[in-house]
Amino acid sequence: MGQSSVGPIIVRRLLWLPVLLMLISLTVFLFGTYGPGDPVLVRLGNKANPEAVERVREELGLNRPLHEQYLNYLGKVLQGDFGESYKYPGVAVTDLIASRLFVSLQLGVMTTLIVFAIGIPLGVITAALQGRAWDRIIVSLALIPESIPVFVLIPIVYFIFVRQLRWFPASGWDGIFSLNAILPLFVLSLGGVASVLRQTRTNTLEVLHNDYVRTARAKGLPSRTILFRHVLRNSLLPLWTAVGFIIASLPAGSIIVEGLMGIPGIGELAWNAIFQRDYPVIMAITLLGATLYVIGNLIVDIGYPLIDPRIRY
Amino acid sequence: MTQTAEVTSVSSLQGKTSALVRGRSPAGEAWRRLTRKKLAMASLIYISAILVLGLLAPVLPIQSFSQQDLSNTRALPSWEHPLGTDDLGRDMLSRLIWGANTAFIVATVPLVVATALGVTIGLVAAWYRGWIDTLFMRFVDYLLAFPTLLLMIFLAATLKPAVVNFVREIGPAIGQPQLWRSGLVDYLAVLLILALVGWSGLARLVRGQALSLKEREFVEAAKAIGVPDRRILFLHILPNVMPLLIVLASMSMAGAIAAESTISFLGIGIVPPYPSWGSMIASTYGYLRTPYWWLLAEPLLIVTSLLYAFAYLGDGLADALNPQTR
Numbered sequence: 001m002g003q004s005s006v007g008p009i010i011v012r013r014l015l016w017l018p019v020l021l022m023l024i025s026l027t028v029f030l031f032g033t034y035g036p037g038d039p040v041l042v043r044l045g046n047k048a049n050p051e052a053v054e055r056v057r058e059e060l061g062l063n064r065p066l067h068e069q070y071l072n073y074l075g076k077v078l079q080g081d082f083g084e085s086y087k088y089p090g091v092a093v094t095d096l097i098a099s100r101l102f103v104s105l106q107l108g109v110m111t112t113l114i115v116f117a118i119g120i121p122l123g124v125i126t127a128a129l130q131g132r133a134w135d136r137i138i139v140s141l142a143l144i145p146e147s148i149p150v151f152v153l154i155p156i157v158y159f160i161f162v163r164q165l166r167w168f169p170a171s172g173w174d175g176i177f178s179l180n181a182i183l184p185l186f187v188l189s190l191g192g193v194a195s196v197l198r199q200t201r202t203n204t205l206e207v208l209h210n211d212y213v214r215t216a217r218a219k220g221l222p223s224r225t226i227l228f229r230h231v232l233r234n235s236l237l238p239l240w241t242a243v244g245f246i247i248a249s250l251p252a253g254s255i256i257v258e259g260l261m262g263i264p265g266i267g268e269l270a271w272n273a274i275f276q277r278d279y280p281v282i283m284a285i286t287l288l289g290a291t292l293y294v295i296g297n298l299i300v301d302i303g304y305p306l307i308d309p310r311i312r313y
Numbered sequence: 314m315t316q317t318a319e320v321t322s323v324s325s326l327q328g329k330t331s332a333l334v335r336g337r338s339p340a341g342e343a344w345r346r347l348t349r350k351k352l353a354m355a356s357l358i359y360i361s362a363i364l365v366l367g368l369l370a371p372v373l374p375i376q377s378f379s380q381q382d383l384s385n386t387r388a389l390p391s392w393e394h395p396l397g398t399d400d401l402g403r404d405m406l407s408r409l410i411w412g413a414n415t416a417f418i419v420a421t422v423p424l425v426v427a428t429a430l431g432v433t434i435g436l437v438a439a440w441y442r443g444w445i446d447t448l449f450m451r452f453v454d455y456l457l458a459f460p461t462l463l464l465m466i467f468l469a470a471t472l473k474p475a476v477v478n479f480v481r482e483i484g485p486a487i488g489q490p491q492l493w494r495s496g497l498v499d500y501l502a503v504l505l506i507l508a509l510v511g512w513s514g515l516a517r518l519v520r521g522q523a524l525s526l527k528e529r530e531f532v533e534a535a536k537a538i539g540v541p542d543r544r545i546l547f548l549h550i551l552p553n554v555m556p557l558l559i560v561l562a563s564m565s566m567a568g569a570i571a572a573e574s575t576i577s578f579l580g581i582g583i584v585p586p587y588p589s590w591g592s593m594i595a596s597t598y599g600y601l602r603t604p605y606w607w608l609l610a611e612p613l614l615i616v617t618s619l620l621y622a623f624a625y626l627g628d629g630l631a632d633a634l635n636p637q638t639r
Contacts, residue, residue: 016451023455031467140352140625144617147624149571151578152594152616155601155609163602170602255462256575274466274579282463289460 010302017294024290025077029070032283082284087276093284096269104265106176107254110185112246115192120236122193123200124227130205142197145190150256157187171262184261188254196242203235210234237308240300247296343556346633353629356622363619364420367413376404378411379586387605396611399597405611411588412612415500416619419573420566422504427511427565428558434512435519436546436554439527449516456513465506465572469581473502496587503582507569515561522557526550556634563630567623574616590616 040056041048057063061072076083082093122138129135145153161167161183174180207213208231216226257263259271266285273281337345348354366373382402390397396405438446456464480501481493526532527550535545574591576582583589585596590612597609 020451020455020458024458027459028467031471034471143624143628144621147567147571147620148617149575149620151575151591152613152620155594155598155613156617158601159606159610163606270463282466286460286463286467289463290458293458293460294454 013298013301017298020294021291022074024294025074025287026070028283028287028290029073031286032279033066033069077287082287083280085278085281087273087278087281093280096281097266097284097288100264100266100269103173103263104254104258104267107181107184107188107258107263107265108246110176110181111188111192114185114189115196115246116239118189119193119196120200120239123197124204124232124235126197127201127204127208138197139201142194144194146194146198150187150191151260153190154187154257154260157183173263184257184263187257187261192242192246196239199239199242200235203238204231207231207235240303240307243303244293244296244300247292247299343633347629350629350633352625353633356625356629359622360619360626363413363615364417366410367415367417370410370414373410375410376407378408378588379403380407387608397608399593399608405608408588408593409590409611409615412590412593412615415573415583415587415589416570418500419503419507419569423507423511423569424562424565426504426508427515428562430508430512431515432519432551432554432558435516436523436550438516439520439523440542440546440550446520450520453513453517456510457517461510461572462575465510465576466579466581468506468509469502469576472505473498473581476502476505496583499583499587503573503576506576507572510572511565511569515565518557518561519554522554523550526553559634560627560631563623563627567620567627570616570623571620 040053040060040062044052044056061069064072073083080094082097085091085093085096088096126135126138158170162170168183169180172180213226213230216230217223221229254263254265254267255270255274256267258265258267262268269281270285272278273285347357380403382398384402385394385398386400386402388394388398388402394404394406396409398404399408434449438449476498477493480498484490484492532545532549535549540549573582574589574594577584577589577591578595580592580595583592585592593612594609594616597605597612600606600609
């Protein structure tokens with residue numbers, strides 16, 4: 001309950017952050033080391049001669065002690081060097097990710113805009129119509145993307161919009177403002193729209209029952225003023241937590257969508273790496289995803305007291 | 314029981330008040346509220362039907378999940394094969410029912426493990442606070458930080474060889490030296506992954522609930538009269554966490570079925586010929602733009618309908634178990 005909004009809890013979490021990131025990087029490193037598929041054989045193929053195998057093992061530093069390998073790995077990661085791809089020898093993982101960052105970033109930003117632009121109004125509308133037919137229909141439709149995994153949704157969406165209606169091309173990528181981008185954006189934003197809708201609806205219903213809303217009604221304010229000035233400002237505050245989630249899901253949130261729909265982003269890179277056992281790539285994307293999750297959550301926690309003065313740490 | 318009987322007989326003198334005097338247990342009350350929700354009840358019946366069918370798969374008069382008939386592949390539905398046959402001539406209906414068997418296993422076994430772990434850790438963390446709470450909750454933070462899909466992929470990659478080795482070691486001892494070649498290892502690995510991934514979120518939610526219950530008067534009263542910690546935790550706090558646990562159980566079952574089918578779709582969960590809806594979808598995915606699209610549609614429909622029913626049930630349960638909304 002200090003005077004400043006950044007209290008001791010935040011300080012403690014800032015101190016914990018490097019430890020957590022160390023643990024995460026150690027885990028990722030160990031998974032990469034003990035995962036199946038000898039990285040040397042992935043590089044050279046199964047029929048490589050033993051001498052070549054030994055030479056590459058030496059080159060990759062795979063015969064040194066484990067702690068040395070980890071420290072070496074960590075040092076390089078801190079400099080933004082995630083090693084070379086096993087599948088494309090000589091190509092730095094960092095370059096692979098960088099070359100695909102723009103597409104994923106575009107998709108991420110667009111998805112976020114769509115999620116809020118559609119989720120919030122629908123949430124408010126359903127709250128206003130609570131219990132009526134439209135409310136029930138929209139809320140039950142919102143359960144679909146929240147419960148069904150994307151790899152099931154995608155073929156269904158394809159069947160309807162590509163095979164039967166022939167509205168969209170099957171797959172491929174032609175920039176964010178093309179016909180190809182519509183289906184991926186649709187699938188990517190469905191889940192988010194549903195959860196923002198549900199959150200907004202619940203929050204709005206809660207706020208509507210507050211005394212200050214009753215007061216505003218009693219003094220005869222027009223309902224539009226009540227909605228925008230009194231209700232929305234408070235019911236949208238909890239959506240701030242969604243920001244952390246969105247930041248975290250940028251690198252790893254769309255692996256299946258990008259993989260199945262042929263979008264040349266980070267997700268597709270991960271998708272291919274999974275099937276090709278390209279561990280440096282999987283390790284880098286996992287590490288990025290986990291780091292962004294941790295940092296995203298920290299930003300949410302630090303930002304909360306700034307946007308909602310009632311919350312103090 | 315005798316007391317209730319007495320009260321009933323006394324109040325029967327006054328006529329209709331007996332039910333009122335006897336009262337209903339909170340669980341009975343919640344059940345009554347749930348039965349009034351038609352869609353939630355329909356979902357419950359549908360889910361039970363599919364899962365019971367899956368449970369009974371080994372004793373039902375259906376074909377084996379791996380019995381092929383290469384002279385009769387991709388056959389349209391007929392009397393013999395009500396849902397047709399797949400690209401290896403295996404009966405689709407049988408395979409879907411065997412898939413429900415897999416779904417039943419992945420929905421129940423990890424749930425028990427994850428719930429036991431999550432509840433114990435959540436309750437202990439909330440009750441004792443201090444370093445033990447910090448330790449557990451930081452560990453949960455750490456687990457939840459990983460992107461779930463990638464975490465499962467890593468776990469599959471590391472656990473599968475370990476499970477294979479384990480089964481290979483103990484195989485001869487239990488008189489089954491070839492066991493490690495069977496699908497059992499896939500199931501063990503998947504169950505382990507789901508249990509490991511499942512408990513952390515649950516522990517965090519149980520802890521939150523227990524923290525607020527801890528401050529309530531009935532706990533204080535129990536403490537004041539000297540009830541031991543373990544008794545308070547399991548007899549006073551745990552029953553009050555039950556409503557949350559029931560809702561979470563329904564969500565975790567759906568989550569486990571979705572997660573298993575996702576990793577099996579990616580080829581790292583249950584691997585063919587062992588039956589999984591996820592791997593059935595993967596092997597027929599290429600038929601999407603062919604006349605054989607219905608081979609893909611069948612597993613898609615069953616996954617979609619089952620998970621949607623779970624979502625409806627979860628919603629209904631949350632309403633029925635939350636007395637504030639009455």
